[in-house]
Amino acid sequence: MSPPSLSGTSADAAQALLSTFAPDPHPPIDVERLATLLGFQVVEIQSAGDELSGLVSPRHKIIGVNANHHPRRQRFTLAHELGHIILNHPPEGRCSAREIALFNREADAFASELLVPTQLLRQLAGTRTYSPSVLSRLFDVSEEAMILRLKIFVGRRS
Numbered sequence: 001m002s003p004p005s006l007s008g009t010s011a012d013a014a015q016a017l018l019s020t021f022a023p024d025p026h027p028p029i030d031v032e033r034l035a036t037l038l039g040f041q042v043v044e045i046q047s048a049g050d051e052l053s054g055l056v057s058p059r060h061k062i063i064g065v066n067a068n069h070h071p072r073r074q075r076f077t078l079a080h081e082l083g084h085i086i087l088n089h090p091p092e093g094r095c096s097a098r099e100i101a102l103f104n105r106e107a108d109a110f111a112s113e114l115l116v117p118t119q120l121l122r123q124l125a126g127t128r129t130y131s132p133s134v135l136s137r138l139f140d141v142s143e144e145a146m147i148l149r150l151k152i153f154v155g156r157r158s
């Protein structure tokens with residue numbers, strides 16, 4: 001397994017979105033509100049199979065999220081789909097498998113930064129030591145996502 005890395009541009013784009021719509025963010029980040037502010041309607045897909053996390057139609061301004069997934073996973077999916085929108089990724093039908101994989105990694109990096117902004121992590125890290133489980137509850141993300149996020153954060157600080 002290769003080490004996780006936050007693409008600079010994807011993380012920068014998430015920070016830019018936050019500074020525009022939530023200049024003084026507090027955890028947990030209200031991703032649904034950000035989607036609404038961007039003019040998107042968020043709909044729950046009840047009939048989705050487990051393999052589908054979410055989808056987006058920039059043309060119809062709709063983001064669909066698998067209603068059967070854990071709420072924290074749904075938050076990540078929504079942030080991921082916002083990443084595709086903000087980073088102007090073309091529709092998957094027009095991409096090669098390699099491009100799809102790249103765009104999904106970028107959207108994941110965007111989602112990580114949006115849900116757990118570096119700025120907030122830095123503030124918290126300056127006050128006391130938090131465990132990943134406490135941080136995951138604070139930011140309302142999965143513990144797995146938080147552990148990955150902390151690895152990137154620590155890697156970037158040095």
Ligand SMILES: [Zn+2]
Nearest residue numbers: 080084104107
């Ligand atoms: Zn995707």
